[in-house]
Amino acid sequence: MTAALNLPIIDLSSPDSLSSATSIRQACIECGFFYLVNHGVEEELLGQVFEESSKLFSLPLEDKLKLTRRQHRGYTPLFSENLDPTSTSKGDSKESYYIGPLDDVTRSNLNQWPSEDVLPSWRPTMESYYRKVLSAGKRLISLIALALNLDEEFFEKVGALNKPTAFLRLLHYPGKLGSTDEEIYGASAHSDYGMVTLLASNGVPGLQACFFFFVCREKSKQPRIWEDVLHIDGAFIVNIGDMLERWTNCLFRSTLHRVMPAGQERYSVAFFLDPNEDFVVECLKSCCSEASPPRTCPYKIENSLARERYLRGHILLTISKGSWSLFEYLQRIKELGDALVVYGTPVDGADMVYHTRRGLPDALEPFIDSIEVQIDPVLPDELHSLLLSKEISLLQMGKRP
Ligand SMILES: O=C(O)CCC(=O)C(=O)O
Numbered sequence: 001m002t003a004a005l006n007l008p009i010i011d012l013s014s015p016d017s018l019s020s021a022t023s024i025r026q027a028c029i030e031c032g033f034f035y036l037v038n039h040g041v042e043e044e045l046l047g048q049v050f051e052e053s054s055k056l057f058s059l060p061l062e063d064k065l066k067l068t069r070r071q072h073r074g075y076t077p078l079f080s081e082n083l084d085p086t087s088t089s090k091g092d093s094k095e096s097y098y099i100g101p102l103d104d105v106t107r108s109n110l111n112q113w114p115s116e117d118v119l120p121s122w123r124p125t126m127e128s129y130y131r132k133v134l135s136a137g138k139r140l141i142s143l144i145a146l147a148l149n150l151d152e153e154f155f156e157k158v159g160a161l162n163k164p165t166a167f168l169r170l171l172h173y174p175g176k177l178g179s180t181d182e183e184i185y186g187a188s189a190h191s192d193y194g195m196v197t198l199l200a201s202n203g204v205p206g207l208q209a210c211f212f213f214f215v216c217r218e219k220s221k222q223p224r225i226w227e228d229v230l231h232i233d234g235a236f237i238v239n240i241g242d243m244l245e246r247w248t249n250c251l252f253r254s255t256l257h258r259v260m261p262a263g264q265e266r267y268s269v270a271f272f273l274d275p276n277e278d279f280v281v282e283c284l285k286s287c288c289s290e291a292s293p294p295r296t297c298p299y300k301i302e303n304s305l306a307r308e309r310y311l312r313g314h315i316l317l318t319i320s321k322g323s324w325s326l327f328e329y330l331q332r333i334k335e336l337g338d339a340l341v342v343y344g345t346p347v348d349g350a351d352m353v354y355h356t357r358r359g360l361p362d363a364l365e366p367f368i369d370s371i372e373v374q375i376d377p378v379l380p381d382e383l384h385s386l387l388l389s390k391e392i393s394l395l396q397m398g399k400r401p
C-alpha cells in the first residue's frame with residue numbers, strides 16, 4: 001500500500017495573486033507537484049476530450065498506425081516507449097497521441113489529425129482544449145514568476161513564451177494486461193523535461209510520485225519511495241519539469257513520477273508547456289550567486305536531441321545499425337552521446353559500449369568478443385575505432401559489414 005500526499009491546491013482565479021504565488025513557491029520547492037483549480041477549462045470540455053480520445057484509441061491498430069508519430073506529432077503504440085532506461089520491462093503499457101503547437105503557420109501543419117469522416121468532432125474538441133489549457137498555463141506561469149520574486153510578466157518579457165513549445169499528449173493505459181511475471185508500468189519512472197505539465201485524468205488511479213528526494217542531483221538514488229497522487233474532479237495536477245528546475249538552479253523540483261497499472265482502463269491528457277524553441281534557458285540571476293553557482297550550462301529545448309527522455313527512451317535503447325554503414329551508425333551513436341552530455345546527463349562508457357554493441361548485426365559478435373578478450377574494459381572510443389578498422393578491412397575484401 002502506498003501513502004498519498006496532501007498536495008496544495010492553487011486557485012487560478014483567486015484575486016490574491018501574492019498568496020497564490022507564495023503557496024506555489026512552497027509547493028515547487030517541497031514537492032514539485034500541486035493541484036490547480038478554477039483554471040477556466042470546463043469539466044464538460046474535459047469530458048469531451050476523454051470521449052474523443054477513447055474513440056481514437058478504439059480504432060483498429062492499422063488505422064492508428066497510419067497516424068504514427070512524425071516530427072513528434074501523432075500516434076505512439078503500446079510498449080513503444082520506455083521512460084525509465086534502467087527498467088528491464090518490455091516498454092510502457094500505454095498508447096498515446098501528440099498534438100503540437102496550433103497557432104503558428106510554420107509548425108501547425110505538422111500536426112496529424114484523424115479523418116474527419118471517421119471522427120468528425122475530434123479535431124475541434126482537441127483544438128478547443130489545447131487553446132484553453134494553454135491560456136491557463138500562461139496565467140499559471142505568471143504566478144510562477146511571482147513565486148520566484150520576479151515581475152509577473154517576466155517569462156513573457158524575456159521572450160520565453162512567444163511561440164511556446166506546447167504539446168498536448170493524450171494517453172491511454174489499457175485495463176487488462178494479461179497474466180505476466182514481468183514488471184509492467186503504465187509509464188515508468190521519469191521526470192518531465194520541460195517547464196510545467198498540466199495533467200488531467202478520467203479519475204482512474206495509478207499516478208505516483210517520488211517526493212522523497214529533495215535535491216535534484218539525487219534522482220538516481222535508491223530506494224525510491226512512491227506516493228499516490230490522487231485525482232480531484234476538475235483539478236489539474238501540475239508538476240514542474242527539468243527545464244524549470246535548471247532555470248531555478250534546482251530551487252524548484254522536477255519530481256520523478258510514474259503510472260502503475262490499476263487494472264482499470266485509464267485515460268489522461270498531459271499538456272507540456274515549454275519555452276519557444278530558440279530560447280536559451282540560463283540560471284535565473286535571483287537563483288544563483290558566488291556561493292551557489294549555476295549547476296547546469298545554458299541550453300535550449302529546441303534541440304530535440306537534447307531531450308533526455310527522448311534520447312534515452314527512444315534512441316539509445318532502440319538504435320540499430322540496420323542499413324547504415326558502420327561509420328554512419330557509430331557517428332549517430334556519438335552524436336546522441338554528445339547530446340546527452342550537453343543535456344548534463346552523460347551516458348557512462350560501459351553503457352555506451354553496451355548500446356553500441358546491442359545495435360550491431362550478429363555477424364560482428366565474434367569480432368566484439370575477441371576485442372573484449374584483449375581489452376577489458378573496452379572504452380567506447382576504442383571500440384568505435386576498432387569497428388571502423390574492421391569495416392575498412394571488410395570493404396577491402398569486397399564485403400559489407
Ligand atoms: O498519465 C499520467 O497520469 C502521467 C503521464 C506522464 O507523466 C507523462 O506523460 O509525462
Ligand SMILES: [Fe+2]
Nearest residue numbers: 190191192257
Ligand atoms: Fe510525466
